[in-house]
Every structure is written in structure tokens, then in C-alpha cells.
Amino acid sequence: QVQLVESGGGLVQPGDSLRLSCALSGRPFSLYPMGWFRQAPGKEREFIATITWSDSSRYADSVKGRFTISRDNAKSTVYLQMNSLKPEDTAVYYCAVRTTSSSSRLYLNATEYDYWGQGTQVTVSS
Numbered sequence: 001q002v003q004l005v006e007s008g009g010g011l012v013q014p015g016d017s018l019r020l021s022c023a024l025s026g027r028p029f030s031l032y033p034m035g036w037f038r039q040a041p042g043k044e045r046e047f048i049a050t051i052t053w054s055d056s057s058r059y060a061d062s063v064k065g066r067f068t069i070s071r072d073n074a075k076s077t078v079y080l081q082m083n084s085l086k087p088e089d090t091a092v093y094y095c096a097v098r099t100t101s102s103s104s105r106l107y108l109n110a111t112e113y114d115y116w117g118q119g120t121q122v123t124v125s126s
Contacts, residue, residue, distance in 0.1 A: 002026040002115045006095050007122030012085055016124070020080040022095030022117055029076035033098045033107050035068060036080045038091035045094070049077075049080060054122045058106045063089075085124045092119040 008020040020036070035050040049069040051057045057069050068081040093122060096113035107113065 002097070002099065004074075004095055004097060004115055004117035006093065006117040006120040009093060009122045011123045011125065013126050014086055014124055016085050017081070017083045018122060020082065020093055020095075020120060021077055022079075023075070023077045024077065024097055027097070027099055029071075030073040033103070033105070034069075034078040034097045035098070035107060035113055036078075036093060037096060037110055038089075038093045039119075040091040043091075045110050047110070048093070050106050050108060051078065052104050052106060052125060054104050056104065056106060058108065059093065082122070085122075087124050087126075090122060090124050092121050095121045 001096045003025045004022055006022045031053055033052050036048040037045050038048055039045040047060050049059045051069045051071055071078045095117045097115050098107055099114045
């Protein structure tokens, strides 16, 4: 059974940093692309970042230069380091894994991912 468990969300002030973690179980983590998405109230889920099994990555323009995605294959965990947080970063953050292929492509669409975590709330407010 595939399971993704996120952690690390919370309430922070503008300019602060947070690191989200997402642990995968039930599949060999090192083979698959991983992604982070977020959904704010009243908005659609949006792409944030993705990383391939070979550590290639891509970011949404809204977070480029502030967020960093990384993976630790030994811990079956993907991370999202978020710096210089802004109120507009407030959302529920989800990690996802694509298990239907181990291509080195970068996957930017939510529909391309097969399993999702439960989400973790990030609130940026003064």
C-alpha cells in the first residue's frame, strides 16, 4: 500500500522559513518523480515544484528562488525548503508521487501523479 505522510507545516511570519517533509512507503522511493503542490481556499491546486529520480527539478515562477525541493533516497523522503515566506504562500501543501513510470521527465500537472499525501497547512501571517 502506497502512503505519503507530510509534516512540517505551521504558522509563521512573513520572511520566515519552513521545511516540509514527505515520507513515502510502499514503493521504492528512488525510482519515482515527486512533486509538491498547494491549494489555497477558493483556489485550484497549483504546482509548486517537482524532482526526478535523477535530481532534476523545476519550480513554479511564484516560488523560484525562494523554495528548494530535494530528496533523500535513503530516508524515502522529499523535502520542500521554503524561505522568505509571504502571506500569499498560505495554503495546504501536498506532496505527490508518480509511480506509473520512472522517466526522467519533469511532471508539472497534478493529473500526472498517482498518489497524494493528506496535506499540511502552511499559514504566513503577521
